[in-house]
Amino acid sequence: MRDTRPLLLNTDFPPLQRTALTTLQVNLGYLCNLSCTHCHVNAGPSRTELMDMATIELVLEVLREKNVKTLDLTGGAPEMNPHFRYLVSEASKLGVEVIDRCNLTILLEPGYQDLAQFLADHKVTVVASLPCFSEQNVTEQRGKGVFEQSIDALKILNEIGYGVDKTLPLNLVYNPNGAFLPPDQQKLEAEYKLRLSEDHGLAFNQLFTITNMPISRFGAVLLAKNGYEQYMQLLKDNFLALNLDTVMCRTTVSVDWLGNLYDCDFNQMLETPMSVPVVGSASGLNEMIVSDGLRHLRDLLAMDVAGYSIAIADHCYGCTAGQGSSCGGALD
Ligand code: SF4
Numbered sequence: 001m002r003d004t005r006p007l008l009l010n011t012d013f014p015p016l017q018r019t020a021l022t023t024l025q026v027n028l029g030y031l032c033n034l035s036c037t038h039c040h041v042n043a044g045p046s047r048t049e050l051m052d053m054a055t056i057e058l059v060l061e062v063l064r065e066k067n068v069k070t071l072d073l074t075g076g077a078p079e080m081n082p083h084f085r086y087l088v089s090e091a092s093k094l095g096v097e098v099i100d101r102c103n104l105t106i107l108l109e110p111g112y113q114d115l116a117q118f119l120a121d122h123k124v125t126v127v128a129s130l131p132c133f134s135e136q137n138v139t140e141q142r143g144k145g146v147f148e149q150s151i152d153a154l155k156i157l158n159e160i161g162y163g164v165d166k167t168l169p170l171n172l173v174y175n176p177n178g179a180f181l182p183p184d185q186q187k188l189e190a191e192y193k194l195r196l197s198e199d200h201g202l203a204f205n206q207l208f209t210i211t212n213m214p215i216s217r218f219g220a221v222l223l224a225k226n227g228y229e230q231y232m233q234l235l236k237d238n239f240l241a242l243n244l245d246t247v248m249c250r251t252t253v254s255v256d257w258l259g260n261l262y263d264c265d266f267n268q269m270l271e272t273p274m275s276v277p278v279v280g281s282a283s284g285l286n287e288m289i290v291s292d293g294l295r296h297l298r299d300l301l302a303m304d305v306a307g308y309s310i311a312i313a314d315h316c317y318g319c320t321a322g323q324g325s326s327c328g329g330a331l332d
C-alpha cells in the first residue's frame with residue numbers, strides 16, 4: 001500500500017497554536033469487527049493492538065488532574081478493548097462527558113448484547129457511523145450486511161431512549177463515498193432524518209459530516225487511482241481561513257493505544273507526534289520544534305499545552321475545506 005505521508009509533509013498550511021485542553025480523544029486499539037475501505041486507522045478483526053490497564057489508569061489520572069471535560073473514545077471498535085467498561089464507569093464518576101464512537105454493528109455481536117444498556121446507564125454519548133441512508137452506499141464502504149445490521153442496532157438504541165430521551169444523545173456520522181467534499185451538513189441531516197424515519201421508524205439527534213482525509217487507506221486509494229493531486233487541489237480550492245479558529249486540534253489531545261500524544265488522530269496515523277516548546281534555543285528565543293521523542297500521557301500530567309504549536313501538514317486542508325470538518329462534524 002503506497003503512503004501519502006512524504007507528499008503531505010511539504011506544506012504551505014498556515015501555522016496553528018493550541019488553546020486550553022478540553023478533550024482527550026483516546027484510541028483504545030485497532031481491533032474492530034469490521035474492515036471498512038475508508039478507515040483511516042486500518043482497523044480490522046486481525047489487529048491485536050489494545051490499550052492496557054496501566055495506560056487506562058493514566059488516562060483517568062489525566063482526566064482528574066487536568067480537569068478535562070470530554071473523553072472521546074475511538075478505535076477500532078473501542079468497545080472491544082477489555083477495559084472499556086471500567087474506563088467508562090470511572091470517567092463518568094468524575095463527571096466527564098464520555099463519547100463512544102460506535103460502528104453500530106458491534107452492538108449485535110455475541111457478547112455485546114448488553115452493551116447498549118451499559119452505555120445508556122452511564123449516559124454515554126453515542127456517535128455512530130452511518131455513511132449513508134441508502135443500503136448500496138453503506139455496502140460499498142463497509143461491506144455486505146452492514147447496513148441492515150446498522151439499522152437493527154439503531155432500533156435497539158432508540159428502544160432504550162437513545163436519540164429520543166434528551167439525556168441520551170445519538171449522533172450519526174456521514175463521510176463521502178469517494179474523492180469529493182461532504183454536502184451541506186444541515187440539509188443532509190434533514191434528509192437523513194426524513195429517510196430514516198419514513199423507511200425505518202428511526203430517530204437520532206445530529207448528523208456530523210466528515211471530510212475524507214488523504215491519508216492511510218483512502219490516501220492509498222487516491223494514489224492508486226492517480227487522484228491524489230486532484231483531491232488535494234479540491235481541498236485547497238475550498239480552504240476557508242475562518243475554520244482555523246475551530247479546528248479540533250486546538251482543544252483536543254489525541255492519545256494512541258500506547259499512551260503517546262498527538263495533535264489529532266490523523267497525525268496519530270501519520271506518526272507525527274505533538275510539537276513541544278524548547279526553552280532557551282541557540283537563537284536565545286523560545287522556539288517551537290517537533291518533539292524528538294514521543295510525548296506520553298505521563299508528560300501531559302506536567303504540561304500545560306495552551307500556546308503549543310500544532311504539527312501541521314497538507315492533510316490539514318481536509319479540516320478547513322468548505323464548511324470544515326472535525327470529529328464533531330462541520331465546524332461552527
Ligand atoms: S468500523 Fe470504524 S474503526 Fe472499524 S474498520 Fe470501519 S472505519 Fe475502521
Ligand code: SF4
Binds near residue numbers: 249313
Ligand atoms: S489534520 Fe486537522 S485536526 Fe489534525 S492537525 Fe491538521 S488541522 Fe488539526
